[in-house]
Amino acid sequence: MVRLAVSNLTFSYGASRSPIFDRLNFDLVQGSFNLLIGPSGSGKSTLFKLLAGLYPEYGGIITTGTIQLNNQEVSTLVPYERARHIALLFQNPSRQFAMRTVEEQLTFALENLQLAPQSIPEVVTATLRRFNLESFRQQQLLALSGGEQQRIALATTIAMGSDIILLDEPFANVDQAGRQKLLTILKELQVKYGKTIFICDHDLTGYQQLVDHLYEVDAAHKKVPEISLQRLTTVKKELPVQNRLDKISIFNWQKLSFKSSSRVLLKPHSFQLPKSQVGLLSGANGSGKSTLFAALSHQLKYQGAVYYKSKASERIRLKRWAQIVGVVFQNSTDQFIKLEARAEINLSRQNSLHPLYWTDARITAAIKQLQLTNILDHVNYQLSGGQQKKLQVLSMLIMAQPILLFDEPLAGLDAISLKNVMQLIKKTVTDLEISSLLISHQRAGVTELVDYELLLANQTLTLEEAK
Incomplete structure (x- = not known):
């Protein structure tokens, strides 16, 4: 006993x-x-x-x-x-x-x-x-x-x-x-x-x-x-993704493929990432979703070509590429640069690509929406997992790269926090005409706010049809 x-x-x-x-x-x-x-x-x-x-x-x-x-x-x-x-x-x-x-x-x-x-x-x-x-x-x-x-x-x-x-x-x-x-x-x-x-x-x-x-x-x-x-x-009914693809795109890949060690994760695939929309990238654990993000952000070698505004990414310096493609890491603490939450947000504001959009008033409203007001002077590494996620997502949205890749940004969030984060992502992506992909195994509260879904399975990316 x-x-x-x-x-x-x-x-x-x-x-x-x-x-x-x-x-x-x-x-x-x-x-x-x-x-x-x-x-x-x-x-x-x-x-x-x-x-x-x-x-x-x-x-x-x-x-x-x-x-x-x-x-x-x-x-x-x-x-x-x-x-x-x-x-x-x-x-x-x-x-x-x-x-x-x-x-x-x-x-x-x-x-x-x-x-x-x-x-x-x-x-x-x-x-x-x-x-x-x-x-x-x-x-x-x-x-x-x-x-x-x-x-x-x-x-x-x-x-x-x-x-x-x-x-x-x-x-x-x-x-x-x-x-x-x-x-x-x-x-x-x-x-x-x-x-x-x-x-x-x-x-x-x-x-x-x-x-x-x-x-x-x-x-x-x-x-x-x-x-x-x-x-x-009480189980919420899952709504289907819209699968409405905007034809306007400034970011695409052609015949993209990559491996993990000797294992092929993606066979040659081509796709145009639409502007002003949030795409859901789904697939089983180990299928290669995070590896795709690593390839697109040039953290991993790949075959094929990635283009931004019709220019091959290989011709763009890595420092400049980091200003084009932003990745929200799966582990929040890997992304923090400053010790405290307020300093983290201020650093993003100083380096934002859209400072006229991210005004003090808009940032304050976003902080309130994400229920972060009372933790601004707390140490980032002592925050709860959910608070770290919200701080991380907000900091990256303020940076506002034209391509944003979110790797499990909703893990560990309660239903209200998840809704607030998704709504903030959706609004920012739409307002600033950002192209974005989001990895999440959580579907309730997510599928109704994304525009389309890409499924990575059997080494292939497939545009899922709305059910």
Whole structure:
């Protein structure tokens, strides 16, 4: 019997900062399947780090209360002993990788639990088989797609055999088929092996028949009450993409193809990216979506030709090309240059290609729309994942390159934030006649605001027909 309980807890990120939680009482039911929801920045990731014992050791201050595992303060347990009982998957999976290959990472995680060396290879093989990852054993982690990295990170977390498994946005970059398979595995771990599953997710798809307890962070009252499971039965109807292609284009590729190592990801393909429109680029994890963006932004070698205003991109200097093609990276923190949010936005304003459009008044309105007003003086790397995404997207929209490529800009966003981000992208792209493509595995709230969809599958790009 493993009990994890929070009693009368008050936690803040600094002595002068208001508390994230105030006299919080929270008790996970042993052997249950739990889901945590709430707006971006409300404290969901903070709660998970507290439960895992990372806070206050690595950040913040507890002024009252305790977090106990079987009546022992979590923070007093040595790391390997704590990990045997509580495993945490971070929102950004790459932050948990310490080794080069998938096999090395799994082995490293198990070694840190001080398992018998002779048993580790068997556990590694069984884990790879359970998650259908055998073909990834020797692959380099940093060469994998974001969704593949999430699958590896989740498999590593579960391989540790912990009693309580905390998963912070574990499916943000995973395609829908992969998401359902992983949820099935997690339910099996709960039912057959008595594991306690606690997931933080903004996408409620697929949880209706799985969840025992649904919690929502009440940021206003700094509590985490259990709420009705009825919330999970409300599923928004997905509207089809419009598939209305504007014929006006200043950016195109001809017979474009590329590989990842020796594997062909795209066979020769030609397309004109229309102006003033948002296109959705879809496809399974590992199909080559992010690699396409890397090719178009000249971060990767390719075959064929890319043209801007009828001029071959190879004839344009790389520094100038970066002013033409902007990429919103999958990992927000890779894009930040300044330490604080206000400075990040100001830097984009100073370098904007459309300073007359991005006036102080328009920027202030966008900050308010994205609910970033209260975090402008906060450190970028201490923001929630959702806040980082919104800051990143706004900064790149202010830069306003004529071609904008958005790689999973909506991952980890709650429904309201997703809507606000999509509306801001749509308006900016239309007003400034930008050509844009957006990668997203989240479809609800997205397809109704994009103009067309390109599907990357079987090494081919296809313009999808509206359903």
